[in-house]
Amino acid sequence: MSAAESVRLANAIRRTIVDESRRANVGHIGSALSIADLIAVIFHDRIRLDGGGDRDRLILSKGHAALALYAALHDRGRLEPGAIETYCANGSLLGVHPEIGLEGIDFATGSLGQGLPVAVGAALAAKRQKSDRKVYVVMSDAELNEGSVWEAVMFAGHHKLDNLVVLIDLNGQQALDFTADVIDLGDVASKLASFGWSADDVPGHDHAALNAALDADTGDRPRAIVAHTTFGHGVSFMESEIKWHYLPLDDSAYAAAVRELEAAGEVP
Ligand SMILES: [Mg+2]
Numbered sequence: 001m002s003a004a005e006s007v008r009l010a011n012a013i014r015r016t017i018v019d020e021s022r023r024a025n026v027g028h029i030g031s032a033l034s035i036a037d038l039i040a041v042i043f044h045d046r047i048r049l050d051g052g053g054d055r056d057r058l059i060l061s062k063g064h065a066a067l068a069l070y071a072a073l074h075d076r077g078r079l080e081p082g083a084i085e086t087y088c089a090n091g092s093l094l095g096v097h098p099e100i101g102l103e104g105i106d107f108a109t110g111s112l113g114q115g116l117p118v119a120v121g122a123a124l125a126a127k128r129q130k131s132d133r134k135v136y137v138v139m140s141d142a143e144l145n146e147g148s149v150w151e152a153v154m155f156a157g158h159h160k161l162d163n164l165v166v167l168i169d170l171n172g173q174q175a176l177d178f179t180a181d182v183i184d185l186g187d188v189a190s191k192l193a194s195f196g197w198s199a200d201d202v203p204g205h206d207h208a209a210l211n212a213a214l215d216a217d218t219g220d221r222p223r224a225i226v227a228h229t230t231f232g233h234g235v236s237f238m239e240s241e242i243k244w245h246y247l248p249l250d251d252s253a254y255a256a257a258v259r260e261l262e263a264a265g266e267v268p
Contacts, residue, residue: 013036017029021087030173034065035068037204038167043076056134061140116152127161162219162223174245198221
């Protein structure tokens with residue numbers, strides 16, 4: 001597939017996020033938009049979804065952005081027809097956070113700081129089983145506040161888990177404030193490197209830059225992409241606005257968001 005297809009997928013993910021969050025009248029829109037490009041790059045031509053036990057794994061540690069993942073699974077034909085429209089409906093497996101039982105969900109997340117520790121275990125298991133499957137993790141920057149994350153970082157460096165690929169959504173925001181004002185994260189890439197990781201700072205909405213970083217040789221080190229993103233990317237009135245962590249869209253905001261996404265979508 002082409003680079004244009006990767007961008008098309010990201011635009012499709014953004015449109016599904018806006019449409020289905022409006023339909024369900026739920027928030028977490030800005031958090032999902034923040035990772036649309038990261039998810040698109042993974043799903044464009046990287047993650048191996050087939051292959052039984054040897055297929056790649058993906059853990060969305062920032063589970064509140066599940067709609068971005070559902071949107072990619074929908075685009076790739078991995079959901080039942082019409083399933084995306086059941087987002088947050090009674091009885092649907094497409095909950096506001098990912099749940100086991102839905103194809104494409106490898107771990108139920110939402111309790112922050114747990115995705116990377118589980119992924120580290122999955123990566124170690126793959127090594128021991130001599131499988132070449134990779135384990136992808138998409139996590140938030142504020143999850144770096146959690147001690148469990150740093151235990152996992154230390155463990156992965158020690159065990160040289162070069163089959164582990166972590167994309168950190170460094171949007172500088174968390175639920176109710178900016179990360180610099182809650183707990184300043186400092187130089188994340190340097191901290192990870194000090195634990196034996198390959199860690200690169202990358203513009204998080206630039207598919208070419210993301211792909212270049214993902215293709216770089218890490219030797220035998222686990223890989224981290226410190227993706228500098230904008231919360232709410234693609235919908236200008238949401239960008240870098242704390243309130244859009246929780247707010248749902250009303251009719252006029254929905255219409256404005258759709259106008260912007262449609263205008264952007266005309267450019268491949
Ligand atoms: Mg954040």
